[in-house]
Amino acid sequence: MGLATYGTRHAQALVGSLGRLARSPFATFLTVLVIGLALALPLALQMLVGNASRATGGLASAVDVSVYFKPAAPLEKVRELAADARARAGVAEVTVISADDALKEFQKYSGFGAALQALEQNPLPNVLHVRPAADAMTPADLDRLVRYFAAWPQVDTVQVDAAWVQRLNAILAVLERVLLIAAVLLGVGVLAVVGNTVRLEIHQRRAEIEVVKLVGGSNAFVRRPFLYTGVLYGLAGALIAWGVVGAALAVLEGSVETLARLYGSGFTLAGPPAEEVVGLLGGGAALGWVGAWLSATRHLRRIEPRG
Amino acid sequence: MIAFDHVVKRYPNGREALAGVSFSIAAGEMVFLTGRSGAGKSTVLKLIALIERPTRGAVRVEGKNLGALRSRHIPAYRRSIGVVFQDHRLLVDRPVFDNVALPLVVAGFPLKETDKRVRAALDQVGLLGKERTLPLELSAGEQQRVGIARAVVSKPRLLICDEPTGNLDRDLALEVMRLLKRFQSVGVTVVVATHDLRLAQQPGERTILLDDGRIQGRGEEEPLPSIVASR
Numbered sequence: 001m002g003l004a005t006y007g008t009r010h011a012q013a014l015v016g017s018l019g020r021l022a023r024s025p026f027a028t029f030l031t032v033l034v035i036g037l038a039l040a041l042p043l044a045l046q047m048l049v050g051n052a053s054r055a056t057g058g059l060a061s062a063v064d065v066s067v068y069f070k071p072a073a074p075l076e077k078v079r080e081l082a083a084d085a086r087a088r089a090g091v092a093e094v095t096v097i098s099a100d101d102a103l104k105e106f107q108k109y110s111g112f113g114a115a116l117q118a119l120e121q122n123p124l125p126n127v128l129h130v131r132p133a134a135d136a137m138t139p140a141d142l143d144r145l146v147r148y149f150a151a152w153p154q155v156d157t158v159q160v161d162a163a164w165v166q167r168l169n170a171i172l173a174v175l176e177r178v179l180l181i182a183a184v185l186l187g188v189g190v191l192a193v194v195g196n197t198v199r200l201e202i203h204q205r206r207a208e209i210e211v212v213k214l215v216g217g218s219n220a221f222v223r224r225p226f227l228y229t230g231v232l233y234g235l236a237g238a239l240i241a242w243g244v245v246g247a248a249l250a251v252l253e254g255s256v257e258t259l260a261r262l263y264g265s266g267f268t269l270a271g272p273p274a275e276e277v278v279g280l281l282g283g284g285a286a287l288g289w290v291g292a293w294l295s296a297t298r299h300l301r302r303i304e305p306r307g
Numbered sequence: 308m309i310a311f312d313h314v315v316k317r318y319p320n321g322r323e324a325l326a327g328v329s330f331s332i333a334a335g336e337m338v339f340l341t342g343r344s345g346a347g348k349s350t351v352l353k354l355i356a357l358i359e360r361p362t363r364g365a366v367r368v369e370g371k372n373l374g375a376l377r378s379r380h381i382p383a384y385r386r387s388i389g390v391v392f393q394d395h396r397l398l399v400d401r402p403v404f405d406n407v408a409l410p411l412v413v414a415g416f417p418l419k420e421t422d423k424r425v426r427a428a429l430d431q432v433g434l435l436g437k438e439r440t441l442p443l444e445l446s447a448g449e450q451q452r453v454g455i456a457r458a459v460v461s462k463p464r465l466l467i468c469d470e471p472t473g474n475l476d477r478d479l480a481l482e483v484m485r486l487l488k489r490f491q492s493v494g495v496t497v498v499v500a501t502h503d504l505r506l507a508q509q510p511g512e513r514t515i516l517l518d519d520g521r522i523q524g525r526g527e528e529e530p531l532p533s534i535v536a537s538r
Contacts, residue, residue, distance in 0.1 A: 007310070012412075215386070217382060305356070
């Protein structure tokens with residue numbers, strides 16, 4: 001068979017499959033809707049994980065070291081030591097928070113402003129916030145850094161703020177696992193939906209299949225239109241999933257922006273990036289193809305012409 | 308062309324449709340299989356079309372032992388023969404052109420060649436101009452002719468017909484027989500199963516009479532009606 005003829009026969013099978021789906025629009029819509037909703041859930045979870053990672057930004061990888069000075073340590077000395085620390089390898093950023101600044105900030109956000117004014121002297125110490133370099137966050141690196149600061153006689157306490165980062169990373173890891181499990185389970189669901197739909201179609205077209213086999217149609221030839229049907233179901237389901245997630249995004253966008261603004265953040269929800277959309281469409285089509293192939297291969301083998 | 312060698316066919320329900328049948332058909336011959344309902348005529352055709360396989364014995368077509376043919380080679384074998392059924396087996400939601408073109412589509416013929424051959428086949432059966440008509444818009448005789456056009460469109464060397472005139476009146480039946488005779492005259496081997504003895508007794512053609520899965524007469528030694536009458 002020539003390439004042009006081969007291509008034309010495939011195009012005919014594709015158009016035939018499209019025609020059959022269009023002839024029963026309600027049944028097709030219901031099937032596509034089920035597939036779409038099944039694909040929308042992992043896509044929405046992926047979007048949630050993506051946005052959560054983006055919202056926490058560098059925080060997920062940031063480990064802060066807080067260096068609390070003794071009350072007697074003067075601010076000038078603290079600034080001097082901060083300059084020394086900045087020059088040290090493995091230190092990305094050092095921020096000096098003076099006791100006065102800390103008190104002002106505390107008064108502003110804690111709600112105890114009036115009570116704090118009653119104090120005779122500032123109870124808060126001068127503090128350094130040290131952010132280690134990205135390549136110096138191993139437990140050994142952090143331990144060296146802690147010992148470096150703790151060796152200064154002006155320093156009272158050195159605290160590594162890593163626990164919340166570990167929790168955040170753990171939460172994101174759990175979400176990613178949930179996403180993976182949901183994607184696998186719902187993917188199997190899509191295979192089952194497409195497979196069952198193709199099985200029913202094969203059953204309906206049994207007489208036609210018998211005739212095609214009688215005139216020499218191979219299983220591969222008979223299977224072809226069903227594979228296109230599966231691909232079309234998967235692709236249409238993926239488009240529905242994209243639409244559903246897009247609609248959910250549009251509904252949530254304003255509320256999330258308002259919430260972020262209240263926390264002083266300019267964070268906005270982002271939809272699935274182009275590569276995820278391509279993956280969704282490709283994945284949907286592939287699931288449809290596999291579901292149709294499994295079902296068609298199994299059921300077509302049993303259909304042979306009657307005499 | 309076709310050789311049945313002590314062929315036994317027993318169906319899963321235990322019914323023995325053929326009980327050690329042997330005969331041969333030469334290339335280019337037109338042979339009628341006749342006998343009453345359940346005699347085994349259709350089983351012979353099913354074995355030739357590889358719809359069934361023999362329980363014992365050998366069925367050979369052009370030297371190929373069909374019983375030993377692997378499943379993956381069956382489609383190619385079926386593409387080399389033409390089959391006509393009493394109930395036409397047409398795809399009722401496809402126009403005449405698509406029905407006739409089906410064997411060529413399956414075999415991967417180029418579009419132009421398909422178009423040319425389909426028109427030629429429809430011309431042979433007198434249905435040129437009905438390409439876009441749906442089968443159910445045709446008469447029973449015309450539907451049967453579409454079935455015949457589909458069977459011959461790929462120019463098979465062997466044409467098997469199971470009760471091709473079963474639903475037709477006498478005139479239409481004779482017209483179909485004339486059509487089949489025309490294909491035989493250009494070298495096609497034609498095997499026709501029919502319960503109609505009068506139709507089976509075409510001058511110059513061989514008839515095999517089957518009864519209860521056995522050959523009761525070959526129509527060579529004496530006229531078939533006398534064989535039937537003597538039973």
